[in-house]
Amino acid sequence: MATCRVSVLSLTFCTSFDVRVRSDNLNTSFTGNRSEPVARSARHRLFPRVASRRSRVRAVQATYDYDLVIIGAGVGGHGAALHARSRGLKTAVLTGGDAGGTCVNRGCVPSKALLAAAGKVRELRTVERLQAMGISVRGQVDYDRQAVSNHANSLASRVRGNLVQSLRGLGVDVLDARGALVAPQKVELLKPRERTGERVVTARDVVIATGSVPAVPPGIQVDGKTVFTSDDALKLEWVPEWIAIIGSGYIGLEFSDVYTALGSEVTFIEAAPKLMPSFDAEISRYAERLLISPRPVDAYTGVLATKVVPGIPGQKPVHIELVNAETKAPVEVLQVDAALVATGRRPYTDGLGLEKLGVRLNKGFVPVDDHMRVLDETGAPIEHLYCIGDANGKLMLAHAASAQGISVVEHIAGNTSYRLRMECIPAACFTHPEISMVGFTEEQARAIAERERFELGKALGHFRANSKALAENHAEGIAKVLFRKDTGELLGMHIIGMHAADLIHEAANAMQTGIPVHKLAFAVHTHPTLSEICDEAFKAAAGMAAH
Numbered sequence: 001m002a003t004c005r006v007s008v009l010s011l012t013f014c015t016s017f018d019v020r021v022r023s024d025n026l027n028t029s030f031t032g033n034r035s036e037p038v039a040r041s042a043r044h045r046l047f048p049r050v051a052s053r054r055s056r057v058r059a060v061q062a063t064y065d066y067d068l069v070i071i072g073a074g075v076g077g078h079g080a081a082l083h084a085r086s087r088g089l090k091t092a093v094l095t096g097g098d099a100g101g102t103c104v105n106r107g108c109v110p111s112k113a114l115l116a117a118a119g120k121v122r123e124l125r126t127v128e129r130l131q132a133m134g135i136s137v138r139g140q141v142d143y144d145r146q147a148v149s150n151h152a153n154s155l156a157s158r159v160r161g162n163l164v165q166s167l168r169g170l171g172v173d174v175l176d177a178r179g180a181l182v183a184p185q186k187v188e189l190l191k192p193r194e195r196t197g198e199r200v201v202t203a204r205d206v207v208i209a210t211g212s213v214p215a216v217p218p219g220i221q222v223d224g225k226t227v228f229t230s231d232d233a234l235k236l237e238w239v240p241e242w243i244a245i246i247g248s249g250y251i252g253l254e255f256s257d258v259y260t261a262l263g264s265e266v267t268f269i270e271a272a273p274k275l276m277p278s279f280d281a282e283i284s285r286y287a288e289r290l291l292i293s294p295r296p297v298d299a300y301t302g303v304l305a306t307k308v309v310p311g312i313p314g315q316k317p318v319h320i321e322l323v324n325a326e327t328k329a330p331v332e333v334l335q336v337d338a339a340l341v342a343t344g345r346r347p348y349t350d351g352l353g354l355e356k357l358g359v360r361l362n363k364g365f366v367p368v369d370d371h372m373r374v375l376d377e378t379g380a381p382i383e384h385l386y387c388i389g390d391a392n393g394k395l396m397l398a399h400a401a402s403a404q405g406i407s408v409v410e411h412i413a414g415n416t417s418y419r420l421r422m423e424c425i426p427a428a429c430f431t432h433p434e435i436s437m438v439g440f441t442e443e444q445a446r447a448i449a450e451r452e453r454f455e456l457g458k459a460l461g462h463f464r465a466n467s468k469a470l471a472e473n474h475a476e477g478i479a480k481v482l483f484r485k486d487t488g489e490l491l492g493m494h495i496i497g498m499h500a501a502d503l504i505h506e507a508a509n510a511m512q513t514g515i516p517v518h519k520l521a522f523a524v525h526t527h528p529t530l531s532e533i534c535d536e537a538f539k540a541a542a543g544m545a546a547h
């Protein structure tokens with residue numbers, strides 16, 4: 001729930017990263033040669049001049065019910081709809097009975113509420129840290145589980161309400177239906193949970209934004225009470241004494257942060273040979289030091305949970321069978337109070353009717369090109385049909401979905417110069433302290449430097465050298481910037497420490513706009529702020545002293 005991502009999970013993040021790299025390669029090989037000229041000529045026929053956008057919209061409204069129909073009202077569909085309105089498009093959004101989608105209802109938003117409450121509990125129970133600042137807490141610091149849960153749920157409904165209101169306020173038709181494609185520009189409206197269509201609407205362009213659901217590996221039985229996914233964990237129906245968390249990606253780490261703050265012991269079960277496999281290695285070593293070792297957390301790595309059988313709270317434990325991930329030899333049987341399955345997410349693309357349009361789903365993911373156009377089985381784009389967000393699997397983060405939605409609307413509006421740069425999209429894990437990143441890990445950047453024969457630069461900033469972090473008595477962590485030594489181009493930044501999720505945008509914006517690190521080094525930062533940790537790293541990159 002890293003950003004909704006919850007962002008996201010190690011597995012997903014990792015997978016989508018691979019997918020992105022692969023599809024980039026694909027696109028350079030065929031978008032350039034085949035689909036691009038087709039698209040361009042089609043657009044030229046349809047819209048002779050960009051300047052005549054208004055008249056075009058009017059002309060189109062005569063033929064279609066809408067300029068744009070968006071299937072799905074999560075953060076991706078919402079972002080697409082807002083931008084469509086600012087581009088003057090007549091727009092409808094189909095909520096499928098789930099306005100707000102995963103992020104708002106079962107992801108980033110409610111998880112941030114749990115993390116905020118749990119973080120305060122941890123802070124108030126960390127007596128030494130408080131004493132060092134002259135504060136003592138008398139009596140026990142307690143929390144009311146139901147009230148914490150209510151905080152998360154009421155936040156979700158408030159954000160959901162705001163989202164629907166913002167759509168309506170901008171003149172978007174919000175339809176409480178699911179959508180199925182009967183043709184590329186025809187969407188049948190279905191009542192949530194019913195199979196029969198009410199009516200068919202036509203649209204010049206259609207965007208699929210149906211998102212994803214938690215993935216549960218085979219052999220794991222989910223009962224929603226003792227064995228559950230993030231969907232149920234967010235309800236915080238109880239706080240188990242001992243919980244196994246299967247998967248040490250973003251979701252697993254965030255829930256470990258919540259549960260250990262509220263008094264649980266955690267056992268991670270990770271299939272990769274080390275914890276947090278998708279993170280930059282240096283950052284995951286810091287994370288191990290800050291988030292794992294000082295807490296009641298242990299871990300099995302290189303093992304798979306092949307069988308998980310639910311128990312009965314307070315009576316019968318959850319039964320977990322572990323095997324070696326390589327050899328499949330039995331390792332151990334665990335009996336714990338609860339198990340959280342945080343092994344990634346799978347696309348929610350059933351029943352969209354895509355097969356009829358000649359689309360071959362890839363493990364449920366909708367294949368798309370760089371403009372998010374849906375590809376048919378020959379790899380050619382289907383005109384006027386797009387897919388954004390988790391459903392295409394490029395990068396399973398809420399804000400990535402929204403950014404893809406904006407890029408689709410630009411494309412529809414005839415702006416071919418705009419291409420979303422996926423490698424500049426930041427991500428965060430909202431543990432205490434937070435972890436954030438943009439661009440490549442150091443390992444990936446080294447491989448690229450070697451392949452493309454440039455020298456990789458690396459520079460650090462430290463929380464322990466920062467006045468604000470010291471004042472807060474939270475002076476743990478680092479910021480690491482990776483760049484090309486010849487051009488100063490940023491290749492990535494990784495931060496672990498207090499408010500890392502907010503600090504990453506300086507680097508993300510610089511990457512997005514192409515500002516080299518030696519220019520960033522001259523940008524002035526307010527003193528004293530945490531942002532000076534980035535300043536220290538940028539200055540170090542340019543060979544300047546910050547202290």
Ligand SMILES: *[C@@H]1O[C@H](CO)[C@@H](O)[C@H](O)[C@H]1NC(C)=O
Pocket residue numbers: 050410415417418419
């Ligand atoms: C196209 O997108 C770019 C962003 O890449 C934007 O700056 C520009 O204003 C857009 N062009 C038009 C004609 O809207």
